[in-house]
Amino acid sequence: MTTTTTRPPGAHLPLRRPQTGRTVGGVCAGLAAHLGVPVGVVRVVLVLLTPIAAVGPLLYVWFWVTVPVGDPADAAAADRPAALSRLAPRLRDPGRGVPLTDIGVGVLLIAAAGLLVAMRQGVTPEATWVVPTLIVLGGTALAWSQLDAVQRGRFFSQAGGRTSVSVVRLIGGTVLAGAGVFLLVGQDETLDTLVRSAVAALAVLVGAAVVLAPWALRLVRELGDERAARARESERADIAAHLHDSVLQTLALIRARADRPDDVARLARAQERELREWLYDDRKVPGTSLAADLRRVVAEVEDGRGAAVETVVVGDRVPDDATEALLQATREALVNAVVHGRPPVSLYLEVGADQVEVFVRDRGDGFDLAEVPGDRFGVRESIIGRVRRRGGTATVQSRPGRGTEVHLCLPVEEEQQP
Amino acid sequence: MSMSQSPPAAAPATYDVVLVDDHLMFRAGVRASLDPSIRVVGEADDVEGAIRAVRSLQPPVVVLDVHLPGGMGGGGAEVITACADLLATTRFLALSVSDAAEDVVAVIRAGARGYVTKAISGPDLSDAVRRVAGGDAVFSPRLAGFVLDAFGAAAGDVATGDDELDRLSAREREVMRLIARGYSYREVASELFISIKTVETHVSAVLRKLQLSSRHELTRWAAARRLL
Structure with a gap:
């Protein structure tokens, strides 16, 4: 180590x-x-x-x-208070693949079986207790060896304990040890006595199992709960580690580009957005939230153009083809505002019962739609055309000293409330 | 930001402010960026310290973070609740790096007069402090968005009387929408052909409704987040 x-x-x-x-x-x-x-x-x-x-x-x-x-x-690290330990999981050196323990137990069992066969053939070892003892030892080792492979806590888990190998180990070990014990105890008894005492022993075992079952079940359940809590905890630690890692990298990048304020601002903004999302938001299932899709579009524009967009969203709905077109138009309007307008850029999305409205505003001098040449595809086609084809309206309002505001309004079908 | 406007006319020369935030660097940054007319007379970095500082100094304005260590875990809202008897003379301005609805609405319902994000510029923050000191409400676009969300943005659902707490009037709704779209109070006023004073009245009325309303959605929303 x-x-x-x-x-x-x-x-x-x-x-x-x-x-x-x-x-x-x-x-x-x-x-x-x-x-x-x-x-x-x-x-x-x-x-x-x-x-x-x-x-x-x-x-x-x-x-x-x-x-x-x-x-x-790891055990030493686990003993330390969680607040003092590193969040990121430690790297470990990969273990050796050869299952020496299994091979050893297997050799022992084969030897025991060979001895048993030899006894059937008439060869009698000198001390009659040697073979049964060997068998008991082999069986016990087989059964215990699974505790070796999987920790006691994971004994009952789906992943660790209930694999077919460990079940075979347990059953094989029990049968062998049982047979060994019988041979050892009943060396001079007749077969009939052996069978009867075996049945009696089995009955006692079943009785004990019935009595102990509730206790065992509770133990299993508590173990399950504990494991789930630990899994949640470690998942959270993973997220925290991932976040801290990404912050560190951003800081390194910022330091490397300290002389380029635009890059620094863009990096800081992207990092801030990511942290905010993880820290304070409950994340939505992808494809179910227009608001989340809009935020993704905003993130793209912010990252690509190095600008900040103040985004406010009221209401939400499941996205469809129509809102997808609206999002594309919003994206164009945002790029337009960031590139040609002046900051701050504001974006407001309001989802009503029968319409979705988008306002994109910047503080630039704006432009007159009538003066936009017909060959400028951007505004006319990708913003206004997109929305109008879906039966919506699009207006651009520009006033000196008041900035420019693009207003998109798209009628939507009323959503079935769940 | 909607706060970039001139201070109210009859402004006294200086304002005393208590600054509450658990990050030393951030407090230093705020102190450095505030106008000379705003004096930081006290600082605190947790709930208990904040309550002590506010009670002993009784400043006109407390600028406090939404997330604070200590106390019973209630953060900024807990500080305001503990100082509820001072609300007539001491006003609270919430400052948060989080713009999650539950965080913001908790401090507003506890009694804060406004909410701004930590990305705010020095002049805008100074302006917000003056505005809160003057008894006005400070709404960021984000907070206006929360209000519209909580009170329902549907056009048909409007209050008819002034005393109705659970719905916004048509005018209040219009004002909120403009603020959410990034309009300053002055721009809202000129857009709606009303005076800035009227805009401030509307905003204060909305703040009162946000604090006192037992509107169904708001209550359910707050209860789901254990705010009430």
């Missing part, structure tokens, strides 16, 4: 079994990270402890069972 987090001397990373850099269960890697010593040292110590009453393997199994899976650095 390489962590660049600066920690005070003496502070330890919490004990976790990391999923990257592990060889079997991640116990050694976790201990090494926790104690701040090289992994090799831990491994050597565990191997050296093995001859002393198998302390090494026992310790290993003990840690494997009790220490939760996780990245020690």
Whole structure:
């Protein structure tokens, strides 16, 4: 594990079994990270402890069972108060793909099966408890190994715990361990006694399951709630990180172009709009809001021309072909006002029951429609023509000292109120 | 902006202002951009501090941010509510980087005399302060848009009597629409062939309706955002 987090001397990373850099269960890697010593040292110590009453393997199994899976650095970060932690998620090094644990368990099981077959063939190992014990161990390891792959919290989740692999692991492990236990306990019993005691044991298990079911269900539900809350929280953190990231980039751009005031103003305006939208607005589903579409048009014009448009919207409706034409005309009028007029440019959209009105106003000297040459396609065709073809009206009012105002009015069908 | 107009005629020389905003940089910026005739006599950066400053200084105008830390989380509206007994002598002008309806309407309904965005220029803000100090209402185009939205923009739905709180009169509606289109008070007056004083009267009447109305949409809208 390489962590660049600066920690005070003496502070330890919490004990976790990391999923990257592990060889079997991640116990050694976790201990090494926790104690701040090289992994090799831990491994050597565990191997050296093995001859002393198998302390090494026992310790290993003990840690494997009790220490939760996780990245020690992440766990340390999670222990810090949220307000002090970085919002952006950390990058991590990709883990190794070979499932050594699964391979180990598989080899153990095959060996056990081979032994069972051999026993059927008449080969009897010296100690009768060896084979059942091996089978119990293998089954338990198989069942527990899924806790290794998925954290306890994600045990029941759709994504983690209920994959077919983990179900197979659980069922296979249970069957094997059960069979092993029976072989171990009922070594000298007859088949009839074995079957009857198996039925009795099963009945006890079912009874216990019925009693414990409500508790288990509640646990599952609480886990689900908690997970949903955590997902929401992390989604929010993602958004915040994205926003801060985009602000940082805008600031960098602004600094690089500090000598070009037009660019700076345009960048700042675009960033302001984005922040405002994320912070204070509930975003609409695309295609359901004329107001949102209009804001998009305004954003395009502002970004393209480096000007600010004061936008006020009253009412809203679902856009259709007619309002789309109105939006295009509005866009042309805005570009016209930004390019030929003088700021500030104001835009007002009012959605009434039977008509939609748009006012685009700038403080320039304006123009007389009669004097606009016929070949100037802009105003005549793309603004006025568009709206008139849809049965609307378009007027341009220009007065010296009062600026220019384009007024578009489009009749619309009454909307069905939901 | 609709505020770029000359100050009311009989204006006293200086105005004392308390500035409430939780961003130090922004307070410094506002202080630097205000006219010399407007004196910042106190500053605060949270709800409790703002209430203390307003109560002890009792300035004619308080310029305050809509979003403030502290208190019960009510921000600027909470400050105004806590100082409701001073509203006759101390007027509040809301200043916000947010132009979301719920934020703005909350402070207006609490008793603010106007609302402007933080993008406002220094002279326009100074003008808005003078206007609020003179007892007038300050409407930005955005606020006029909210009013039209909340009271319904449909032409048929107009008030017939002056005492009707839940609907706008035809004239008030016209004034609001012009302000929303970016007209200054002076331009509204000349467009409708009325005096600026009459425009101010209409705007103040609309502000009163916005604060007191129990109009169905407004109530439902406010309740949905837990403003009432």
